[in-house]
Amino acid sequence: MVCQKVLKALDSSITTIAGVTPAVQSQVFHCLRSWLVAGEVSAAALAETPLLAFSFEALASDDLFDAAVDVICELIHETQEIDDNMAVIQVIVPLIIALKPRLLQQREDPDKIRGYARIFAEAGETYRILLLQHTETFFPIVEAIGECSAYPDLDIVPITFPFWMRLAQNIGKKSSVSPSLLEAYQRLMQVIIRHLHFPADPDSLTGQEADNFRSFRHVMGDTLKDCCFVLRTDTCLLATHGLITAALSRAPDAVSWQEIEAPLFAMRSMGAEIDPNDQNAVPKIMALLPLLPDHPRVRYAALLIISRYTEWINMHPDYINFQLQYIAAGFEEHDAEVLAAAGQALKYLCQDCKQVSPHSPNLYFDSDLICIVQHLVDFLPTLHSFLSGTGAKLVQDDRRQVYEAIAHVISAMPMERAAEFLRTFSLDILGKIHSVVSQRLPPSKEELLDVNSTLPSPRIV
Numbered sequence: 001m002v003c004q005k006v007l008k009a010l011d012s013s014i015t016t017i018a019g020v021t022p023a024v025q026s027q028v029f030h031c032l033r034s035w036l037v038a039g040e041v042s043a044a045a046l047a048e049t050p051l052l053a054f055s056f057e058a059l060a061s062d063d064l065f066d067a068a069v070d071v072i073c074e075l076i077h078e079t080q081e082i083d084d085n086m087a088v089i090q091v092i093v094p095l096i097i098a099l100k101p102r103l104l105q106q107r108e109d110p111d112k113i114r115g116y117a118r119i120f121a122e123a124g125e126t127y128r129i130l131l132l133q134h135t136e137t138f139f140p141i142v143e144a145i146g147e148c149s150a151y152p153d154l155d156i157v158p159i160t161f162p163f164w165m166r167l168a169q170n171i172g173k174k175s176s177v178s179p180s181l182l183e184a185y186q187r188l189m190q191v192i193i194r195h196l197h198f199p200a201d202p203d204s205l206t207g208q209e210a211d212n213f214r215s216f217r218h219v220m221g222d223t224l225k226d227c228c229f230v231l232r233t234d235t236c237l238l239a240t241h242g243l244i245t246a247a248l249s250r251a252p253d254a255v256s257w258q259e260i261e262a263p264l265f266a267m268r269s270m271g272a273e274i275d276p277n278d279q280n281a282v283p284k285i286m287a288l289l290p291l292l293p294d295h296p297r298v299r300y301a302a303l304l305i306i307s308r309y310t311e312w313i314n315m316h317p318d319y320i321n322f323q324l325q326y327i328a329a330g331f332e333e334h335d336a337e338v339l340a341a342a343g344q345a346l347k348y349l350c351q352d353c354k355q356v357s358p359h360s361p362n363l364y365f366d367s368d369l370i371c372i373v374q375h376l377v378d379f380l381p382t383l384h385s386f387l388s389g390t391g392a393k394l395v396q397d398d399r400r401q402v403y404e405a406i407a408h409v410i411s412a413m414p415m416e417r418a419a420e421f422l423r424t425f426s427l428d429i430l431g432k433i434h435s436v437v438s439q440r441l442p443p444s445k446e447e448l449l450d451v452n453s454t455l456p457s458p459r460i461v
Contacts, residue, residue, distance in 0.1 A: 022063035029058070029067035036074045043078040047088045056095045059102075059115070069115040072096075073122045080126050089127065093138070096123050100144045110153045117148035117159045124163040128170055135178040142184050150191045154216060157195060161223050164188060168226040182231065189227040189236055189266075192220050193243065196262040198297075221269030233273040237281035240266050241288065248291060257295045264292075264301035271308035276315045285309075286319050289326060296335040303330050303341035310352035323349060324379050331386045339394055343401035346383075350376055350408035376409045380421055388428065 032051065035041040046052050055075070058068035075092065079085035099116055106112040124131065124145050131138040149160045168185075171177050196217055199205060205213060228236045243263045247255045267285060274282060285305070292298050306313070306323050313319050327349070330342030353376070383406060387399075394402070406425060410418045436443045 026067045029071050033071045033074050036078050043088045047091055072119050076122045076126050097140045103147045114156050117156050120144040121160050121163045128167050139180050165226050168229045171230050185227050185230045193262055193266050196265050197258045224269045228270050228273040234281040241284050257297050261297050261301050268305050268308050276312045282312050296338050300338045300341045303345045306345040307348045310348045314353045340398040343398045346405040347401040350405040
């Protein structure tokens with residue numbers, strides 16, 4: 001009751017009494033927000049006062065902007081009980097939609113765009129059920145959120161991600177979806193892939209900035225999965241495939257590696273959603289890999305696609321031999337990250353494809369049919385040579401992945417042959433240990449560290 005009386009006093013004085021400075025008005029907004037949060041003032045009560053309109057008017061003031069954004073977001077949140085607050089929603093939704101042109105007018109001010117992004121995203125999340133029921137009326141809010149998602153400041157973009165995720169979940173429960181919403185997710189997918197591009201000069205990022213960007217790419221990958229949920233995975237994969245083929249159709253010197261790598265990263269992110277029986281999109285992606293330019297960042301991304309698609313490869317054993325060749329080429333690179341990606345790809349390929357595919361007969365040797373295990377066994381001598389040479393330069397975790405791959409293959413072999421290969425690889429490991437411990441002088445700390453770094457994880461040995 002006290003808050004209600006104060007509210008009436010505030011709304012009659014905040015804009016009329018001389019001497020009420022922006023600082024005082026800002027404090028009023030902070031007080032009003034705390035009352036909304038505590039439930040001392042309801043959204044309906046606020047809507048009956050001039051303070052609601054003044055909250056939106058205050059967005060034009062630099063001094064009051066942040067406080068007004070806080071109040072508006074809290075007001076929207078407090079109307080989440082749709083049926084109980086429909087009268088208020090009918091008042092504030094037109095006011096929210098009227099803010100949309102400001103995204104263009106104030107595009108050069110990231111702080112303002114961040115505030116508007118918060119308002120639009122809060123409205124989108126809170127009213128998404130109404131959005132699905134009355135898409136035409138609420139679609140300007142979706143368009144505004146899409147503009148915020150496309151904003152170049154990557155500190156602002158993630159404000160919109162919870163909206164896209166929750167709307168996708170609601171769309172998944174619908175038997176039919178408005179074409180406008182499908183188009184919104186198609187634009188979102190293109191926007192996210194554009195955000196995935198590394199800078200033209202990757203060295204322009206500091207160490208921490210580079211780490212933050214790499215981490216954020218995985219967050220954006222989750223939003224790509226939301227697009228798959230709405231648009232179907234094969235549709236998204238084919239659209240991404242089209243971006244790469246369009247780039248490859250241009251002159252090589254007119255295409256940056258970033259234009260190829262970003263869609264590849266997107267394919268990798270969406271790989272978790274693919275159907276292992278897909279016959280439409282994934283074969284086109286597999287056919288694309290040998291056409292990719294020979295750039296370390298591109299090969300790194302392509303190798304990680306193989307890592308993510310191994311369950312599909314197991315169902316399509318015709319691709320095994322090529323994948324092994326592509327991985328072997330990765331082991332010949334001098335880039336440490338490419339070597340690590342090759343080890344990871346090999347690990348998952350051997351893990352998921354060590355058994356004969358359900359589409360192949362349960363035989364170990366058959367000259368007329370591809371046997372997955374045989375392909376992998378034939379690759380073991382190459383791995384042995386690699387570990388004896390270039391593999392020694394791998395850090396221990398990356399070398400462990402190669403040994404895990406070998407262990408997966410050996411575990412699927414007949415006992416006699418398994419023992420033969422186990423002995424071959426084990427003797428190499430034991431030989432390194434023996435050369436150190438059999439020295440006449442005690443090994444130095446450097447020698448112990450060196451022999452330890454050349455060993456795989458004990459659980460693999």
